[in-house]
Amino acid sequence: MKCVPFLIALAVLVIELTPAHFIYTGPLLTAVPALAAVTMGTKGTTVAAALTLAISVTTATYNDAWGTLQVYTNFLALALVSVAGFVASSAVQARRQREQARRQRELDQVRRIAVAAQEVVLRPVPARLGPVLAGSLCLAAGTGARVGGDLYEAVQTRYGVRMIVGDVRGKGLSAIRAVAVALGAFREAVHYEDELAEVMNRCAAALRREVAVPGAFEQEVLLEGFVTALIAQVPDEPVVQLINRGHPPPLLLNQGRATPLMPASPLPPLGLEDLTTDLPGKPESYPYAPGDRLLLYTDGVIEARNRDGEFFAVPETMEGIRADTTPPEFLEQLHQALIRHTEGDLADDVAMILADRH
Template sequence: MSATGWIRERFAGPAPGGAPGGTGTWPRTALALPFIGMALVVALNYFSDTEVTVEPALTAVPALAAVVSRRTWYPLLIGLCTEAAAFLMALYSGSLGESVHSATVFAIVLVAAIGWVSTTLRLRQEKALADAQLVAEVARRVLLRPVPDRVGSVRAAVHYAAAAAHARIGGDLYEIVNTRHGVRAVVGDVRGKGLNAVETAAAVLGAFREAAHQEAALERVAGWLAVSLDRALHENDHPGVEEEFVTLVLIGVRPDGTAEIVNCGHPAPLLLRDSEAVRALELAETVPPLGVLDPGDVCPPVHRVPLLPGDRVLLFTDGVIEARDRAGSFYPLAERLPDRARGNPAEVLRSVHEDVVRHVGKQLGDDAAMLLLQYDPVVTLHELPQQNGHLTRR
């Protein structure tokens, strides 16, 4: 098996070029449409009382075959069948020696050949698109890795939707890691779109995955990201590098349940707690996005919030809250979140995303990422109460 075939089987399943359900696939019953069209033309010619023949209408049959089929030989087969039908119609009407029959025969051959060429080119284009989507999917899994259901003391889920058609990744980024300092996560948004945004997101994520383990202080993690971002922007020589920046929010859940939050120009996370209204975890002091200040000046304040078991913190990008409906109204995330905060974290994010799409009424115009963390500490044996020297089950 080739490397491309193994990757497709591992990550994307059957290639759209030939498997049912692939790009542009018609149901198998559609293969009967050319025969139905052929039969209608023959019947119309047979029952028609006029002297005018409808034989030229047969030229549309092989064209229809090229539309509904994913096999290059099918338009040629239909072309042969159509030629036979044209011969029978001309024999019945006595027009074998007339120019209209000769023109029809030539046109059928020409349309069948064009159908064969167009089907071949379409399948090649679909294969190229499938390969590009496969590469994008693999890149997404490397850059934006799947989030496990549990990371240390939290349960987690992520939902990501790229705005670009057929895209798997964009300018939004997320990551969550379990370190000796506790669980740490980041959600960010790179200014701009396209490959430059993807490169910048990759630089920030790579730096976070290293800094989250090395730095004990969360604000120093932000400083590390600022240095890495500045170096990546200048090394890659991005156009308009002076205007590049990244908004992001860092959160760390320490072993004692204290949440530490560092926000660099990003929408504030939302705290969901039973019997309480949704609360935005705003910082008293605002900090510019990374890339605005000199990296040496990046030292954001840390906001600390004690979490209770069951508390949920939602981190998101502006693609969610800036989604507009037809009237131009923004999506009210804080208002609608309580009604959709039922179920496990993955179900909550799925419900929120579906509600955002309903609010907009079409595909989102910007990348949108959401990361939901639920504080759910694991009770170890030594933490269970004891009675008479025996462990008490809970």
């Protein structure tokens, strides 16, 4: 549509500079700034008006028509249509700008509400939890009001230190609601359930109950709703016990080398239990000795890309950070490396817990 005014101007120029100039082109030429005002805004209208003026001068000179009533009538018509088009285009543009500003204010308000709700639900983990020194980090992606559903928590219990990291499928307030449900179930179950698998089952059951309530979640979450989750337990023994439900594996930094703790049998996320009948009864154990570092994170970390499409190298970055840093310092350096890699453009929310075994 934007090229139509210029095609008309070209057609008028061809007619006026060929033997077909006996055709009266005044109405065609006045349509150029009028159409530009509708489709191209104030700048396009100005360009179209200047173009039609240049064509009128050129054709009047070429056809030796100066001094005729037709030429001056065409100039007057072009001037009136151009001014009217510019005024109308300015009014439309101003109205669009006001509408965009209103929508941006509404979007900013929704995002502030969502971020505030997220900050209430997620809280920094304690710096000391029994045999573990810990730190946490949560970063929101720059995606308008689409606040993500990353979750984390670390609690000291009579069974040891229990931690969870998860990611709700979906965005916005409904995802934060799912985060609150999962974390509420976790925070209660960790103190009463002997078995780590039962803690995970309590979280899954809470999400199923919430989805079953009419209107509990937005349609997006009802259709796509599931939660990847990883629960870790650090007992008195030099091991870490894990149950992984479709979540990225944690990284264990031991003697300067970062190794992913891959599950022996992949399991579906919470909410997709129907995909398997073989859910675990016992967690998987991995060596976790004093001096080791354990990083639990969401997929926003490993899926972060740079402008060339390369993923963020988390293990290599961990190995390059000095061993004498505290968990908050370690996470801050990891954060800065992530920001440098993505040039500050995070496509997804990020949540991390670092646990040092002492």
